[in-house]
Amino acid sequence: MAISESVSIDRVYKILMNVKDPEIDSVSIIDLGMVEEVTHSGNSVKVVLLPTFLGCPALEIIKKNTIDAIKQLPEVGDVEVEFVFHPPWTSDRITEEGHANLRAFGIAPPPRHFEEDGSWHVDCAYCGSTYVTMENIFGPTACRSILYCKSCKNVFEAMKPVSTLL
């Protein structure tokens, strides 16, 4: 009988980098800040994830992909994935790498700052111009908006800012 390696949380996190948003394949669930906690007991691993939007239909797919990814680690036995909404997911959980990877997909990352009146601004995901207009605050998925860049004349999407300040 082979002596099995003990579970390493670092290795789990590393493999979670491969679990992408099913609709934005340049961005991982780590990039999005969805991974709240990874724990293990013996060779069982538990991952706590935060849903971005409660009605997001991709959640079940993300859950399955997370389980499948972690099971690739030979030292892991059972994998449990739980979604919790406390703490709430907010868009400032998206990492710097997440911002870069969103832009690579043509999606402007959510703004880091709000104006005093609660408004915000994003730049064009393609050319970086600030000369943009909001076409539709609701986009193809719950977490995105549709904007138009008057500089490069491209339609682009932006991740909605989601904050407890709203």
Place this chain on the structure above:
Amino acid sequence: MSNIDNGVTEAAENKEAITSLLFQLADDDFLYAYRGSEWLGLAPHIEEDVASSSISQDSMGHAAMYYKLLEELGVGNADDLAHLRPAHERKNSIVTERVNGEGYYMETPNYDWAYQVVRSYFYTQAKKVKVESLCKSSYRPVAEAAVKVKMELYYHRLHWETWFKQLLSSTDVAKKKMNNAITLVMNDFGDMFSFGNQRQAIEKYKLIDSEEKLKENWIASIEPVFAALRLDVPPIPENPANNGRNGEHTVDLDEALLTLSEVYKVDPVASW
């Protein structure tokens, strides 16, 4: 540890009140989301189709979360609670169950967009007032859920307020349709802030602010918009003939449940 113990004891004592309130919140969002989803492909323009669908999807997510909280209280499986309860056990407000207009979705829907705008705006404002109060609920799981709902609701409220203002600042035809819709929606608004026969317990355990306080907050929240449009906030009817919170509903709910649970009932154990 004492926190957890307190939570359990508290939950046992006021479980009936918590359960009732959660059903009210869950059923409201479930029916509201369903009526919203009936606009898919019928909304005035493509951007609205996208926006309405997102809002319905979010709202269905909120309902699912409340049903999940009920499941955690041992009331039953969340999907079953959403799909299998008969109309007389439902606690949604009357306005959320109303049809979108004449006709049937699959045949000749002659839906009333003004009605959908007014219903959605008034409902979303009411939901905002409740959710803000729920953030301070004595029942921690619902307070935590409310924080999440509030963030998503920000966009819904902004959306419906824009429609409401624009249509009421538009042509005479639009204004007439909107005013008719306001009358229709307000006729049904008498149970919106009612807690039904669990009122006393819900208020006593401070699960949410009192009915009166919520009404005041709702009026205060829409007053500036009405003032800008030179309109008076319509009064919320007292003692409604049907109180949805006590399972009193219209035939519109029977029809809605028949349609929206049709697929689920075909095979309740299937994984979707």
